[in-house]
Amino acid sequence: MASLTDVVKQIASQINAIVYPGGTGQQSIAGIPLRIYPGWPVPNELEADLVAGKAHISIYPHGKDAKTSRYIGRTWVPLTSPVHTVVMTVQGAVVTLSGTISRQNLLINLNGTHYVYAMQLSDTLTSAATALASMIPGATSVGTVIALTGAHSVFARVGGFGSAYMETKRQAQAVMITIWANSPEARDAVASPIDSALSDSNVINFTDGSSGIIHSSGSLMTDQLQKADLYRMDLFYTIDYATTQTQQATEVIAPVLNIVNAQSGQILKTLNP
Structure with a gap:
């Protein structure tokens, strides 16, 4: 602040x-x-x-400061962008990790289902690949390479952590x-x-x-x-300056879309886009 x-x-x-x-x-x-x-x-x-x-x-x-506003919309504003140090390359039913270790989330979407692993600072690329493969039914890993079975649709994403701030008040001094x-x-x-x-x-x-x-x-x-x-x-x-709050902002990599019946409110279908 x-x-x-x-x-x-x-x-x-x-x-x-x-x-x-x-x-x-x-x-x-x-x-x-x-x-x-x-x-x-x-x-x-x-x-x-x-x-x-x-x-x-x-x-x-x-002299004393003067309040210029109570709020400025109270919306979160991106401050720093997420940093990606890991690259996930998809070739058919094989996903390969490369790059360097840092705090990130690693995602593999297999046939419409998300599998996400939160990388630890103590990880290596091999241990991260092992941990992620263990979450996916039928998957195996050797080194930094993950092999998937029964795959007809595969994509991978890396999500980092940034920060955002929000103005809570402003004052003129x-x-x-x-x-x-x-x-x-x-x-x-x-x-x-x-x-x-x-x-x-x-x-x-x-x-x-x-x-x-x-x-x-x-x-x-x-x-x-x-x-x-x-x-x-x-x-x-x-x-005229702001008093602010700052928080960590996690990059969204695994959104979920629910298709709902407008009359009954019942979920008809859930998608992992």
Whole structure:
């Protein structure tokens, strides 16, 4: 789930990418060393860094969040796709396994009936073939090859595991990006590229797969502490982000179709498509 901590960390990461376009091992876009972090500055560290010619960029929540919706449809959205590392090749009445072991479901459909084996991480391809063959009447296996008997219709499928997320609510949080510098020139050299880049963005992505909406809410310049060589600018942004739930999503490989009498409700036929 995306939390307020995720929001400020993501903004800090994006600001790092803006002010260090060549990487943090290269000079910043402002030409001076920068410290970028979520939270509020530690006074003595800030003072020492300003004397040394460094500037700070802090990211801090500004005020209470506001609910923007209760639900966003409450539907599950695919996040990661299932991964298949096993290949099942069908030639007539023979099924051959190849590839590498991982958590997957292996299916053989013989004459309209599904047989599914849940592969274990302790399996080998041979042991998986043995386990799957043991579930099928009349089937035998040698190594990774499964031989079927009485087969007139055969197909095989591999099903993996992905993930999905669902938004349970959304909220808008004001965030204050503060530039602390020892001169107006240094402050402006830091603030301008940050504000230009962020104000040009509409979407902000989070590690749980969800997306937020980011927009500028104004700025404030403060020179009241110029006698202490402290020049400050606050950039205000509002982030509309989601609280989410995440779950494992199992790929469907063995669907069942029931044909029902509309009047009696009795099942007339069951198919394994």
